[in-house]
Amino acid sequence: AIAMCDRHLRDYWSYTSTRDLSLPISSEYLMSDMAVAGKTDDGNIFADVATRLTPSDGLYQNDVNMLQYFWTETYNGIKYANTITSYIDNVPGLDEATKHEYLGRAYFHRAFRYLALVFQFKDVPLVTKILDVPKQNFKSTSREAILQMITHDMENAVAWVPDQSAMEYIGMVNKGACRQLLIKCYLSTGQWDKAIAQADTLINSSGYSLMTSSFGTFESPLESTWHITRNVIWDLHRPVNKCIPANKEAILAMPNRDGTDAAIDMRTMRNWGPMWNISTLVSPAGKFMQAYA
Numbered sequence: 001a002i003a004m005c006d007r008h009l010r011d012y013w014s015y016t017s018t019r020d021l022s023l024p025i026s027s028e029y030l031m032s033d034m035a036v037a038g039k040t041d042d043g044n045i046f047a048d049v050a051t052r053l054t055p056s057d058g059l060y061q062n063d064v065n066m067l068q069y070f071w072t073e074t075y076n077g078i079k080y081a082n083t084i085t086s087y088i089d090n091v092p093g094l095d096e097a098t099k100h101e102y103l104g105r106a107y108f109h110r111a112f113r114y115l116a117l118v119f120q121f122k123d124v125p126l127v128t129k130i131l132d133v134p135k136q137n138f139k140s141t142s143r144e145a146i147l148q149m150i151t152h153d154m155e156n157a158v159a160w161v162p163d164q165s166a167m168e169y170i171g172m173v174n175k176g177a178c179r180q181l182l183i184k185c186y187l188s189t190g191q192w193d194k195a196i197a198q199a200d201t202l203i204n205s206s207g208y209s210l211m212t213s214s215f216g217t218f219e220s221p222l223e224s225t226w227h228i229t230r231n232v233i234w235d236l237h238r239p240v241n242k243c244i245p246a247n248k249e250a251i252l253a254m255p256n257r258d259g260t261d262a263a264i265d266m267r268t269m270r271n272w273g274p275m276w277n278i279s280t281l282v283s284p285a286g287k288f289m290q291a292y293a
Contacts, residue, residue: 001083005109008077010254018265027066035272074113081110086130104160105173111150118143151185170243176206177252209248216241
């Protein structure tokens with residue numbers, strides 16, 4: 001169940017196969033200040049949100065947007081987390097430390113989904129266990145009550161889940177990720193001083209730091225046409241360097257490796273950048289802004 005939670009966390013943003021405009025993270029971003037619907041050669045892009053998103057219309061699961069996907073898939077992620085919390089006591093021979101470690105990771109996954117849900121849809125049904133019989137009379141729970149619950153859960157998760165340095169694999173939920181999510185919960189509930197204290201711990205004494213010099217593997221895929229002078233920002237954005245112990249900026253990494261079964265192509269520049277790679281877009285000096293992607 002933990003493996004399903006981890007896998008689903010990435011699918012929540014990237015889907016399970018390559019998409020164009022219907023990449024879930026694109027819909028999340030276009031409803032924020034992070035990006036706009038930028039596929040400007042498509043007349044049906046979800047750009048005029050004020051008129052197209054209404055109480056009775058505007059939620060899709062296709063190339064218009066993936067807003068409906070967040071409702072259905074978020075509850076799937078909650079179901080995977082609830083599988084652990086509902087049945088962990090049935091596992092024979094499980095010591096308390098290991099039990100709490102798995103519970104803490106399940107709390108992270110459930111809290112991550114509910115934090116997203118309540119700020120996407122506000123009051124939503126609260127489901128905290130695997131249902132034994134079909135249920136059709138769901139009622140919404142207030143956003144405030146859900147935030148209070150997941151904040152308490154994340155306080156336990158921070159206490160129970162180990163640091164990345166004590167874990168064999170990179171990519172599983174670790175204490176740093178739990179602490180970052182707890183910070184968001186404190187901010188969401190107006191507990192400013194607690195958020196500051198947790199942020200100070202995460203920044204100053206959790207093993208993370210900004211990278212200030214080159215590290216990892218240097219790659220220059222188009223050296224014959226585009227020379228790269230090695231620098232720390234370039235190294236940070238090489239896929240091969242994302243999930244290595246030398247990268248001290250990564251709190252929780254979700255690998256997306258080309259040429260593997262963990263590869264989902266994303267056309268983010270085309271979909272988030274209006275007029276991307278168009279010949280009429282030039283610099284003030286009249287130079288064409290060629291894109292490499």
